[in-house]
Amino acid sequence: MAQKQLVVSIRKDGTVHAETVGMKGQECLDYFAVLEDLLDAEVASSTYTDDYTAVPDGQATAAVQTVGDD
Template identity: 50%
Template sequence: MSKKQIRVQIFADGQISAEVIGVKGKACMDYIELLEQLLDADAIDSTYTSEYYETEQTVLQHRHINTIKNN
């Protein structure tokens, strides 16, 4: 599993650029939404990286436990 990061650049004119790294698929938009809330700002332009078009692989582990009752 890759490390999830938000790379933020703040420019002299007050513009902010943010890049979500290590998040695949549309889930990256959740990070941008959080950043918008924290900064009380709105995204005005988006460019999607190749990670946006990938799917996150999730590994599910299933454990089955048998309980046996003695009569």
């Protein structure tokens, strides 16, 4: 399992860029909420990576098939 990281960069214009590494699903959103509190700031824009839609480790997916009365 990859180590969980929050990579934060402060740009020359003062804006903050943050990216999560090693997280899947909505877990990353918790880290951004903490960062917003620490910086007393709000996320201006965001982009979800493929990891956002991935299933977190330890969680299973299930395929459900509906069977009709024929």
